[in-house]
Amino acid sequence: MGAFDFLMQGLATAAEPMMLLYALIGVTLGTAVGVLPGIGPALTVALLLPVTYRLDPAGSLIMFAGIYYGGMYGGSTTSILLNTPGESASIITALEGNKMARKGRGGPALATAAIGSFVAGLIATLLLAFLAPSIVKVALVFGPREYFALMVLAFVTVSAAFGDSALRGLTSLFLGLALACVGIDQLTGQARMSFGVPELLDGIEVTTMAVAMFAIGEALFIAGQKNQQDDEVTAVKGSVWMSRSDWARSWKPWLRGTFLGFPIGAMPAGGAEIGTFLSYATEKKLSKHPEEFGHGAIEGVAGPEAANNASAAGTLVPLLTLGLPTSATAAIMLAGFQQFGLQPGPLLFATNPTLVWGLIASLLIANAMLLVLNLPLIGLWVKLLTVPKPWLYAGILLFATLGTIGANPSSFELGMLLGFGVLGYVMRLFGYPIAPIVVGLILGPMAEQQLRRALAISQGDWTVLVQSPIAATLLGIAALALIVPLILRARGKGQVLAQLGGDED
């Protein structure tokens, strides 16, 4: 069967009433969290992980994907109307979108953002559906050493290559890898780093860690920030619909944003934000009206909004085909798969095609739902902003605690949740990235398992790791990704990196 037949089969699964309900809950929640400043998709999926523990796996994953897509849609609303991005991938939208709203063109700004998100989501989901089988074919020939090399590459790119500081990224990663060692060694049965505490023999629960780092840590950090401005909503005046000229100026940025955002989302540690910045720079360079940029150019809203949605679909390519998370939300979604005993990767396409293709197809349905939900209900979404912020933060803390205790009723688990939550807050306070610690905890055991398998096959010969061309290439790229930024800093050529490092100190 080809990708098209699988997609059709997936559409049949995703169109079941229960799956449609899960998708609707996902996109509604996603849009709500996208609208609320400070709450992103990563936090919401983390909060829902323990709650969905006993639900249907396919439905829960469809809901998570809906939240991811919805978050990207919803973030633009507050960017445009309040100059306060709902989540970081919509920051660029605020630059031109809010200027448009202040000029009384809030309607077309919201429309180009919503339609651009729909177009990008549609194209990117189809790209995901048609690319995934080819990547799965390549990945099926991967052995333990290739998988180990792939994970080393993911570790380096997530922690050291693209962040502000390689040292901070690597510190966060190694903290995650160290926590991943806690518990009974699956190969020898020996207890590691459990310090005689029986609760630690099972290891650190990924769900608890994800909720602590992304929900508790983030809520504490946002609540602790001093500069809490009172947001003033710019009313949407005039028609919400776009004029002929708006359409003419928007369609090319939508397509360019899609083709910039999709591969960047698929890159390890790419993140949706990079695509939005690149899209803005590209649109400004290519625009026939560059003078309008900074004063409300529609291209500056259309391109970045398409880029951030395409990036969400791009992130699902390595997650579903290789089991590699390239963003914080993807890392938590991976934890979501694991809590149902599923391991994303090429084998999942063979062992559970109904779930994978149902999930991919549900994205198409979620995308259509989002278009319908977003534009007509803008008034409702904006009303969400009247929820007092202390209630919001207290609600997140309460929900996180109840969810974790519900899934794992133990005071020790609660202690770990709060302990890691405070660690997440302190890490944010001192500029340590959060994604590497979670990726280290999730991928660490898998990397260890693959390394030990490779070494067992080669009877302890380490050179086996570089004897396969694929593994050697991946390890070579990982080494370059680690070393090149360091050399650039040392030689003074990476002035930007050095300047950033200086700013941090």
Place this chain on the structure above:
Amino acid sequence: MTVLHSIRQAFSTLRAAIHAASAVEMHRVPTARDLNKLGIDKAAFQRIHL
């Protein structure tokens, strides 16, 4: 020469985008140099409630 220049420009824009994205993820304003490279006015960017 022009091709080489374009490639260099593309890479420096990508690098600026990566650094700017990394800064906003940590709730910080990106450096003026990165914003300038991306065609963004720093004053306008600072008005966004990050």
